[in-house]
Amino acid sequence: MRAIVVGSGFGGLAAAIRLAAAGHEVTVLEKRERIGGRAYLYELDGFRFDGGPTVLTAPFMFEELFALAGEKLEDHVRLVPLDPFYRAFDADGAHFDFHADAERMREEVARRSPADAAGYTRLSGRISRIFDAFYPYTERPMMQLHVMLRMLPFLLRHRAALGVQRLVDACIRDPFLRRALAFHPLLIGGHPAHTPALYALIVEFERRWGVHYAVGGTAAIVDALGGLLERLGGRIECGAEVERILTDGGRVRGVRLADGSTRDADIVVSNADPGFTYEALLGPSRGLAARRAKAARPSMSLHVLYFGADRTWPETPLAHHNLLLGGDSRHVLDRVFRRPRRTAGREQLAADDLFLYVHLPTRTDRSIAPEGCEAMYVLVAAPPLRDAEHISPETARDVRDIVVQVLDERYLPGLKDHLVVEHAIGPEHFRDVLNTPHGAAFSLQPTLFQSGWFRPHNRSPRVQGLYLVGAGTHPGAGIPAVLASGKIAADLVARDATARRPAVRTAAAR
Incomplete structure (x- = not known):
């Protein structure tokens, strides 16, 4: 069959590779000048900056894709294991490391709070049981309600419908450890208190x-x-922007590009956000899937700041992945997830208003910056945009200045005097360039009623031959989940093709 994949993020590439390996004629159409989607690359004056995801886990999911061609991942990409996984800093600059080794993690917890060592052991056991119960569902389609209902006993037994923060708080007493050990939902755009504990399987992905x-x-x-x-x-x-998915009699027949040309296809896999797919690529839609996509709660957005400096900081306490958890957690999260109606005037921001993730890849890889230089990027959690909202240049500048000040004063002294390259994207980039409604950096919030069957399905219930992959679909955001969405979609294509194939009559039947 002729397959067109709209968009080239990890979900689109995974689906395309699996479809091509199955013998389909596959074309990926990407509107930007290079592939990657959110995993874009910015090259500026000898610096290489990853545009989006940087936390890589479950290498076997990439290995599976190369094995489809009889190849090995390690012949094409060198993966370096990181330890610590992350380094979290409190308001006083003390840090907590996330280690691969379970015993070292328990020792790290005990170093911070001896009274929480036993509680951490209980927490780890609960997370492992959640993983064992729910991991199988992450590579299966979730298009029938009874499949979701089948999960209900596990949800109740493991209290996995409760928030991640409650799971952590039930085992841990130290306020900083409670915040640090519950941060993972932020990696997929969710509020730790409102993201169900079933998403704690992300922690187990990293551990295993x-x-x-x-x-x-x-x-x-x-x-x-x-x-x-x-x-x-x-x-x-x-440079091939898809403007419309073309249908005829409720079935896909191809796509129309922004230049007016058309491409015929038997199936279309959309790696665009589900809301954009149903509202823009299919045109205004009235079906249940379209209504649900339109009413969905967006994830948080981001300001992403890319910095190149003409010196290095060998003595910095920063590791490769860093979480700056100063400030009042409730205030920071309320600003991002429950912000009040905008009032007239400029929002006044301070360092304690922001959640910051600092990626310092030159700790591991000197090849991405000129000799003697440092490359880094900083994610700043931000509220999603309201309809037609714009971020003022003054607000964007305030965010940039606060980040530079924090890094300069606490972690990279002299940074402001050594910056030679800067680039930034913000919520409007996610909305206007990446076509995600409300500028949601991770598509939909991972709430209970936006998970599993409640999340946009990997096969359109309204248009035959249309499949959806990416962060906004089942099983969710994050590289492993997005790769899984590509696998699910390709499996559905194979299943649907088998169902349409006429049965072969046996000699006895004749």
């Missing part, structure tokens, strides 16, 4: 398979996947 870095950055994996697809016979066209 580690956190890795791809030499050359996440873009090195993107480029390797693009090459793999082409070796399997697939085609990639950049």
Whole structure:
């Protein structure tokens, strides 16, 4: 069959590779000048900056894709295991490290709060049981309600419908450890108190398979996947913006590009956000899936700041992945997830208003910056946009200045005097360039009623031959989940093709 994949994020590439390996004629259409989607690459004056995801876990999911062509991942990309996974800093600059080794993690908890060592052991056991119960569902379609209902006994037994923060608070007493050990929902755009504990399986993913870095950055994996697809016979066209998914009688027949040209297809896999797919690519839709996508609660957004400096800081306490958890947690999260109606005037921001994640890949890989230089990026959690809202240049500048001040004063002294390259994207980039409604950096919030069957399905219930992958679909955001969405979609294509194939009559039947 002829398959068109709209968008080239990890979900789109994973689906395309699996479809090409199954013998389909596959074309990936990407509107930007290079592939990657959120995993974009910015190259500025000798610095390489990953545009989006940097936390790589579950390497076997990439290995599966290369194995489809009889190849090995390690022949194309070098993954370096990181330890610590993350380093979290409190308001006083003391840090807590997340380690791969379970005993070292218990020792780290005890170093911070001896009274919480036993509680951490209980927490780890609960997370492992949640993983064992729910991991199988992350690689299965969730398009029938009874499949979701089948999970209900596990949800109740493991209290997995409760928030991640409650899961942690039930075992841990130290306020900083409570915040640090419950941060993972922020990696997929969710509020720790409102993200169900079933998402704690992210922690177990890291514990079982580690956190890795791809030499050359996440873009090195993107480029390797693009090459793999082409070796399997697939085609990639950049600068090809899809304007409309074309249908006839409730079935896909192809796409129309922004230049007016059309491409015929038997199936279309949309790696665009589900809300954008149903509202813009299909045109105004009235179906249940479209209404649900329109009414969905968006995830948080982000300001992403990219900095290149003409010196290094060998003595910095920063590790490769860093969480700056100063300030009042409730205030920070309320600003992002429950902000009051905007009042007239400029929002007054301070360092304690922001949640910051600092990525310092030059701790691991000197090849991504000129010799003697440091490359870094900082994620700043931000509220999603309201309709037609714009971030003022003054607000964007305030965010930038606060971040530089925090890094300069506490972690990278002299940074402001040594910056030679800067770039930034914000909520409007996610909305206007990446076509995510409300500028939601992770698509939908991972709430209980936006998970599983309640999340946009990987096969359209309204348009035959249309499949959806990416952060906004089942099973959710994060690289492993997005790769899984590509696997689910490709499996559904195979299943649907088998169902349409006429039965072969046996000799006895004749």
